[in-house]
Amino acid sequence: MAVVLNSGLLLLLWRWLQPRLAEPLLGRWLLPLLALKVLACAIATYFIGGDPQYYLTWSRAFNQQLWAEPGAWLRTLAADEFHFGGLHLVFHGFSNTLFFIKLLSGVQLAANGSAFLTGLYCSLFCFVACWELVRAVARAWPATPAGAMLIGFLAWPSVVYWTSGITKECLLVGSGAAVVALVVGWLYGGRPVRLATLGLAILLAGLHFQMRFFFAGLLLAALSGLGLLRVAERLLGGLRRWLAVLLMAGWLLGGAWVLGEISPVFSLNKFTSRLLINYHTLQQKSAHGPHLEYPNLQPTGESLLQHTPQAVAAALSRPWPWEGSSPLYVAAGLENLLLLVLLLWAAAETVRGRPGRLPFAVVVALLAYCLLLAALLGLSTPNLGTLNRYRVALLPYLLWLALQHPGAARWLRRLGM
Template sequence: MKQLLVALVLNSGLLLLVWRWLRLRLAEPLLGRWLLPLLALKVLACAVATYFIGGDPLYYFGWSCSVNQQLWADPAAWLHTLGSNEFHFGGRHLVFHGFSNTLFFIKLLSGLQLAGNGSALLMGLYCSLFCFVASWELVRAVVRIWPATPAGAVLVGFLMWPSVVYWTSGITKESLLVGSGAAVVALVLGWLYGGRRVRPGAVVLALALAVLHFQMRFFFAGLLLAVLSGLGLIRVAERLLGRSRREVAVLLLAGWLLGGAWMLGEISPVFSLNKFTSRLLINYHTLQQNSGSRPHLNYPDLRPTGTSLLQHTPQAVAATLSRPWPWEGSGVLYVAAGLENLLLLALLLWAAIETARGRPGSLPFAVVVALLAYCLLLAALLGLSTPNLGTLNRYRVALLPYLLWLGLQHPHAARWLRRIGL
């Protein structure tokens, strides 16, 4: 009875917050009409993901219920679990050696179970709503900062693209990963380009979101935070020089990323090139073996050296953006993923042609360079370390929204998006 009462109170408070947020956003002239349809799409995707729950989401949900039971039975033991890499309760044991984003996610879900009260649908809805609200706030930030750029480009990337909607709905790490990343980007762009004052509350919020992003996937967050800090450095240089120079922006970002990687390697051997390449190759071989007879990437000449990784990087980036093909695999999901990839490649080719013709769009060059660097570096990392095409399709949703945003912001795409009301 006590658990049900707590769940009712928490869900009532959450419902009130969502209603207040919706009421304000629905009144916005440009974006308001799309809010409810896209929210309905998100809720539908969450319902489908929950109905067919299995694999990792079912694993996370099951263990979060056990950890939540510990919270009610022995709060002190639950607090101890939060600070450790082990869980022991009711004859169930879960042990990780070192940091695990899986265990962190389970702990987080166990707290959310206070409101979820054992419902997988509610748990999935909380994660989905977090991603939706954060993505919507990024769309609003872009519209406010650069009204000449098409809002539809960000809407398509974060809230309409099929694989992004699917993988960020329900009980998935991707829902928190993409949502926290979008929120951090929105805050940083507001400070750097939107004239927003850097208030203490916003800084605390940004730090909390960055920690969440970091806890979900370490390397993904490291790349995003690195390019955002590099973008901040470029903005400082632009203000000192009194103008924007493209070559300066490229050199500063490249120097910042390379210098940061070198410094991390000097600070700790964990971040050294040898450790990184070895770990990447171990991950590649492990996932390749687990793929069995299913379609997967194959790099027979890949070696744990920096030179070998660079040689395979173009192939890895291409594979991340194009595989699987529609004819690979025998399931419906493989066909759907393949058709989506063909559409993605067509959009990217269209964007490349428009850029070559001198019509790249009106986003600041430094923003384009920073986001493109993030997309390409993460695509290379994923393509080299994740040969399993199903896992690759899920992991790459961390970069797809930004890539689609860049690919759909040139004038011809903007005209097409506005024609359909975006």
């Protein structure tokens, strides 16, 4: 079965590659970036440990149950517990870790226990989804620099690192990129909303929610707000920038209020208390290493707002190169310095009136998503290593925005992008 499945998947990959290799500009970068992704996957699975090893070990056990007791495996898919061959794994309520392991147990039908193949399929899912987003943006806005997307989603070091191998980020970033690609095609690319693509969007959005609930909620809220702005543009024959900002802010705040009224799970008190629990739990685990500290942080909306600027700044700039003793911290710090340079460059060009050619409504939606998620991560994730991994969900979109201006476009053209 593994031979048949791998042969079929290899054929699908080849059929997907052929027409894309022939595309002008983008085609020349497809194989080099794919090779980079495969290399990163090989390194990640060769030095496997920690969470990826945990996911792989349990997915193998789940797959063994599938072969030995298919009925029990099907029941396990709908349960929060796993019991087989003297092994026991119990979660109380929904767990994205357990969901990920269940998915990987199906991947094992092709991977046959191989760490590399398991990681490769996760990595390829992310790569294909991100490439389709790059193509969708290039079709919708050919005047914008395609290199901004290539760097942000497929070449930026931490994004490549964390979305390669057996990681939840592969599915999180990939599913999010695929949903954005479909929405861009519908709203700006002239693609009709067909039943098949709508079903695919729902499936991908569901996967995105399963990976990380709050991340997905923010992305889908921003995309639905973009849909609102697009409808308003067509009805009014255009949209003032200040009105676009107000509409997006009203949509997000109104949506949060409605959700809080529908269920106490989404209420402000529940959200702030859950955030503080996450913050204190990770802070205790990070006490002997570099971490963020908010001594006066309280479980109130006012306190969260007061700490939000500091949290956003920390999420986008920490760790610094001199923090931590491992080479990974130094590399992350150097990358952060480069990111700050690009953001300051983009800010300066925007002040000069040269922000780029991306539609303002798209900029508002993406910027809202990036800033809200950065605030959420900065407030709830004091561990700098975890923060660096979690923020790959927003980093590609932030780089997409930061590399839109004419100065960056000229630099990207010199690189052949």
